[in-house]
Amino acid sequence: MAFLCGNSLRNASSFYFHMNLTRHFQLCKRADFPLKKKKTPVSVCSPKISSNLRVCATRQSFPICGNVRTACSRIGSVQTQWGHHFHTSSSWRALPAPLLWMVLKPLQKLLAILLGRSLRKWWGSLPDNRRQLVHEWLRRHRWHLATGAGVALVIVALLLLTHLDESPVTGRIRLLVFSREKYMELAALTSEAHLEEFAELLLSVTDPLHQMVEQAVQLLAQRNKDIPEVSEVPWSVHVVESPQINAFVLPNGKVFVFTGMLGAVADLDQLMIVLGHEMAHAILDHSAEQASLSHVVDLLSLIVVTAIWALCPGDILAVVGGWAKDKLTELMFNHPYSRKLEAEADQVGLHLAAKACADVRAGPVFWQQMELVDNLTGNPTLPEWLSTHPSHRNRSGQMDRLIPKALELRETCSCPALSPVDPRVVFSKTVSELLAKAKEQGVGGLEGTHEPQPVSASVALPVSQTALASPSKVDRFNKDRVPAVTSPLPTAAGEGSQHVLQNTNQQGS
Numbered sequence: 001m002a003f004l005c006g007n008s009l010r011n012a013s014s015f016y017f018h019m020n021l022t023r024h025f026q027l028c029k030r031a032d033f034p035l036k037k038k039k040t041p042v043s044v045c046s047p048k049i050s051s052n053l054r055v056c057a058t059r060q061s062f063p064i065c066g067n068v069r070t071a072c073s074r075i076g077s078v079q080t081q082w083g084h085h086f087h088t089s090s091s092w093r094a095l096p097a098p099l100l101w102m103v104l105k106p107l108q109k110l111l112a113i114l115l116g117r118s119l120r121k122w123w124g125s126l127p128d129n130r131r132q133l134v135h136e137w138l139r140r141h142r143w144h145l146a147t148g149a150g151v152a153l154v155i156v157a158l159l160l161l162t163h164l165d166e167s168p169v170t171g172r173i174r175l176l177v178f179s180r181e182k183y184m185e186l187a188a189l190t191s192e193a194h195l196e197e198f199a200e201l202l203l204s205v206t207d208p209l210h211q212m213v214e215q216a217v218q219l220l221a222q223r224n225k226d227i228p229e230v231s232e233v234p235w236s237v238h239v240v241e242s243p244q245i246n247a248f249v250l251p252n253g254k255v256f257v258f259t260g261m262l263g264a265v266a267d268l269d270q271l272m273i274v275l276g277h278e279m280a281h282a283i284l285d286h287s288a289e290q291a292s293l294s295h296v297v298d299l300l301s302l303i304v305v306t307a308i309w310a311l312c313p314g315d316i317l318a319v320v321g322g323w324a325k326d327k328l329t330e331l332m333f334n335h336p337y338s339r340k341l342e343a344e345a346d347q348v349g350l351h352l353a354a355k356a357c358a359d360v361r362a363g364p365v366f367w368q369q370m371e372l373v374d375n376l377t378g379n380p381t382l383p384e385w386l387s388t389h390p391s392h393r394n395r396s397g398q399m400d401r402l403i404p405k406a407l408e409l410r411e412t413c414s415c416p417a418l419s420p421v422d423p424r425v426v427f428s429k430t431v432s433e434l435l436a437k438a439k440e441q442g443v444g445g446l447e448g449t450h451e452p453q454p455v456s457a458s459v460a461l462p463v464s465q466t467a468l469a470s471p472s473k474v475d476r477f478n479k480d481r482v483p484a485v486t487s488p489l490p491t492a493a494g495e496g497s498q499h500v501l502q503n504t505n506q507q508g509s
Helices: 002-031 068-075 097-124 128-140 142-161 182-198 209-224 261-264 268-282 286-311 315-353 361-375 392-411 423-441 469-481 492-498
Strands: 076-081 085-087 164-166 173-175 236-240 247-249 254-258
Touching: 076 097, 097 286, 097 315, 128 142, 142 173, 173 286, 182 254, 182 286, 209 236, 209 254, 209 261, 209 268, 236 261, 247 268, 247 315, 254 268, 261 361, 268 286, 268 315, 268 361, 315 361, 315 392, 361 392, 361 423
Parallel strands: 236 254
Antiparallel strands: 076 085, 164 173, 247 254
């Protein structure tokens, strides 16, 4: 039995050796690379091997073709004489650093909790005399401990200073722990996950809505190709059939737009401004920047977590203390920084849209529409200090202050003239009429609606300003989706919630 087993193993080894040898020879032959023969000739074929088994492989002991790595990358998938495809296996790649950090983040917190709890248990088990000795040791070595803490702080400060980076467009100095290259790897994984998630909801590339978004994105990219972060990225569009009012752009140029967002914008100008905002997040590396801040804050908070579990007398109090720490971290660091990045994306996105010849005056109107819809539908809104985004009213006001510079930038881009009708004035008058009629009819639900501020003289329309798309395109889009802001709003709150904007169950951007 042992002899038979040994003989079988030798035959199997010989079989796979000859099969791999034949696979390598066939690879070199199909890739048109000459064989570099060694001094000791090696038999290429074996009568025991079927000629049907000819696939891509390499072995150091086999004949070497001119450029094996190039050949394998060129062949990739080789078809056998049986008609099946054999794919070469890709090399193992390490996880991107941001993804690895997200995986290890809960483990780090768990270790800090265990360390703090162990210290509390150890201290509680010490007798009084041992505790006195520990206090005495700490008192004698307090300067050494202070020096060590100071050195640690200096090292941390130096590490943070070496990871400072300048924002591509605004020139703002920010902390960037994760490089753009690492986040590109993570973006590739994320885009694959989203494409798989929305596989059954994606609109066809021949769908008019998809073509409209595609043209808008390509126009934004073409008119802003002077920015390296725009010209170096291959932009691609995916429109998802979903009532969710949302749109986002990944760092690798994958643009995802939900049909709910297309129903929330009144015209192509508003769509261009929304897309410019999302593209600004990508070209400014906001995801990497926010993850870098979160990473540093989480590492420093491990000390606080350890202290909480070491000093609290019980586990329940420690859990409550940890929850309070997390909420304070969100309110003091994460949320304010997120709102700052949103405001920066509004500014840069408005400039991107201005260079693409969009009517930037439609930007404030979009956020006024969103505020109006929230009031009409009764959607609850959180105070701004509890949210990661600025409020609709503050975004509208901030964008209104950016309009003069955006119009000046637009003038320098040789854009056609804008319509003399300012959409902000039209929307302000329309909302005033809506409020007056609703008040006459006693319709509720508009108590929180404020009349939009009139357009100041400082943002008057310059002589040579322009519309992005032809009126026919805008009219067709408005007819298919929602009424334009130039049309009167319905007189009743119930009708307004159905016609002003569609699919308003979630807030976008």
